[in-house]
Amino acid sequence: NAGVMQNPRHLVRRRGQEARLRCSPMKGHSHVYWYRQLPEEGLKFMVYLQKENIIDESGMPKERFSAEFPKEGPSILRIQQVVRGDSAAYFCASSEDGHSGNTIYFGEGSWLTVV
Amino acid sequence: AQSVTQPDIHITVSEGASLELRCNYSYGATPYLFWYVQSPGQGLQLLLKYFSGDTLVQGIKGFEAEFKRSQSSFNLRKPSVHWSDAAEYFCAVGAHSDYKLSFGAGTTVTVRA
Numbered sequence: 001n002a003g004v005m006q007n008p009r010h011l012v013r014r015r016g017q018e019a020r021l022r023c024s025p026m027k028g029h030s031h032v033y034w035y036r037q038l039p040e041e042g043l044k045f046m047v048y049l050q051k052e053n054i055i056d057e058s059g060m061p062k063e064r065f066s067a068e069f070p071k072e073g074p075s076i077l078r079i080q081q082v083v084r085g086d087s088a089a090y091f092c093a094s095s096e097d098g099h100s101g102n103t104i105y106f107g108e109g110s111w112l113t114v115v
Numbered sequence: 116a117q118s119v120t121q122p123d124i125h126i127t128v129s130e131g132a133s134l135e136l137r138c139n140y141s142y143g144a145t146p147y148l149f150w151y152v153q154s155p156g157q158g159l160q161l162l163l164k165y166f167s168g169d170t171l172v173q174g175i176k177g178f179e180a181e182f183k184r185s186q187s188s189f190n191l192r193k194p195s196v197h198w199s200d201a202a203e204y205f206c207a208v209g210a211h212s213d214y215k216l217s218f219g220a221g222t223t224v225t226v227r228a
Contacts, residue, residue, distance in 0.1 A: 006158075033214070042119075042205055042218035043159075056215070091158060098214045106151070108158035 004029075004107035005074075006092050012113045019079040019086070021110045025094030032075045033104060034067060037089040048098070049075055055098070082114045117142040117208045121219035128196050129227050136191040136222050138180075138206030147209040148189040149216065150180055154202045162204075165189065176200070201226045 005024040013019050025032050030051055035043040036059075046059040049069035060067065064082075069075040079086055089111050095104040118141045128134050140146055147166050151159040163174025170182040180191045189206060203223050207216040 031214070035216075035218075040220070042121075042220045043207075043216075044218070045215045048214055059215075095214075103149075103161060103164060104214075104216070105161070106159040111156070 004092055004094050004105050006090075006107035006110050008110060009108065010111045010113070012115060013082050014115055015083055016081050019082050019112055019114075021077040021079075021090050021092075021112070022074040023077070023092030023094075023107060024074045025092075026105055029094035029096055029105075031095045031098050031104075032069050033093045033095075034075075034077050035091045035093065035106075037091060037109070039088070043091060046077075050098070079112070082112070084114050087112055087114045117146060117210055117213075117217045119206050119208050119217050119219035121204075121206055121222050123222045124220070125223045125225070127225040127227060130198055131195050134191075134193045134196045134200070134224065136204050136206075136224070138189045138191065138219060139187055140189060140206070140208040141187065142208055142210060144211065145184070147211065148180075148182060149207040149209070150174065150178070150189075150191045151205045151207060152176075152202050153205065153221075159205065162191070196224075196226055198226045198228070200224060 032049045034046040037043045047067045048056040064080045066078045089109045091109045093104040093106045120139045149164045150162040165182045203221045205221045206219045209216045
């Protein structure tokens with residue numbers, strides 16, 4: 001049973017470009033979460049999605065960031081017009097349902113570097 | 116809202132020595148508590164978790180953690196560290212009614228020979 005799969009693992013973008021990060025949850029998991037880890041900091045919650053629905057995006061920056069989890073295919077975190085401050089590790093996690101009692105499993109992360 | 120404090124930013128320990136990493140949380144009710152380990156350039160691996168019941172929790176790789184409600188703590192311990200334990204360790208707290216985890220800033224562990 002494959003774990004949470006993220007790609008790309010490393011991404012370099014110039015300021016002003018778009019970054020797209022993909023996440024395939026574990027088999028049987030329909031709940032996806034995105035977290036961001038800035039240098040020297042812990043992970044911060046960004047967004048929680050179920051298939052075709054954004055449940056909670058309270059941690060997402062108001063501009064330039066968006067996320068989706070379509071009926072078919074992976075969840076995508078999109079960052080438009082990237083800036084240096086977007087350089088971070090972006091982790092996707094999934095769970096069987098949205099109850100906090102269930103363990104969420106993290107992917108290996110996507111490291112975004114903005115130059 | 117819940118929050119987590121990991122007071123030690125960096126700990127250096129000799130191989131074979133014991134290790135204890137501190138974690139203090141803030142939450143009004145009984146929390147769900149987790150410890151994750153992250154090796155450089157890697158994702159997070161769950162070491163152990165506490166939901167309820169026995170306050171001493173056993174995890175993988177020889178780690179254990181003890182939930183102390185009176186101290187709002189969930190410290191991680193290992194009796195004898197191995198060089199492969201060098202990594203960053205994150206404590207996280209979740210609420211029973213919420214799906215979000217709040218993470219501490221992490222403790223980096225260096226193991227010297």
